[in-house]
Amino acid sequence: MSITGTLIIQMIVFLLLVAFTMKFVWPPIAAALDERAKKIAEGLSAADKAKAELADADRRVEQELAKSRADTAQMLADAERRAQAIVEEAKTRATDEGAKIVAAAKAEADQQTVKAREALREQVAALAVKGAEQILRREVNAGVHAELLGRLKTEL
Template sequence: MDLLSPDFGLLFWTVVIFLLTFLILKKFAWKPILKTLDDREKGIADSIASAEKIKAEMSHLKAEHEHVLAEAKAERSRILKEAKEMKDQIVGEAREQAKAEARRIIEDAQGAINNQKMAALTEVKNQVGHLVIEVAEKVLRRELSDQSAQQQYIRELTKDIELN
């Protein structure tokens, strides 16, 4: 039972040693410990403030990034639209040039065809004229008095003529 009810002397010396240890710790260790705790608390507070500041800055940068991205998308859309319009314009111009060239070629071909047609008609007229002259010459040389004999002679002559 001595352990459950300590002696007054033991109790006195325990209190004295406790107070002495408390005073020594208060004088030499308490201030550095409190200072270290205060410094640590300030460091943690500064870290939290810095983290909040970085978080706000990151949020701002994210918003700015989204804005720049939206501008880039708008610029890309504008460039694609301009490119499409330019392509359509170039294709339209090329189509018009091709149509104009085709019209010119057709007109040139029609002119050449007309020239050849006229040349062929002139050639045919010349040949017919020569044939007529030859027939007339042969009819006049023969000087037949009978009309039916002249027509018979013309038929014979036309059978002999070869058209080229």
């Protein structure tokens, strides 16, 4: 056999191999590659969509956190204001109650003073009557009167 014949036979075998490959082997490989490319594209699309959803969720979480912080700060401020109001009200009530107690004590002290004066007056009156009684029972004598008045002073 000659080189030309061998070359022609190899070309025919090669062409048959190419035709067989193009007809039976190439379509499933191309389909598998297309399907793989489609899955990769879908995966990338899903990843981009998930990233966008994650960013949106992060944004919503930050908004909710900011709102919660603002609400908490507002509640704390309200609680502090209420506490201050309660403290001021308690101070006012305590001051008023203290003033009432002082006024009541002062009134009671005044009453006690008045009662003591009245009792003292009654005692002085009783002693004066007693002294006058003793003076009148005895004879009128300046020395005796001075002595009786001295005793009356000591009793007062």
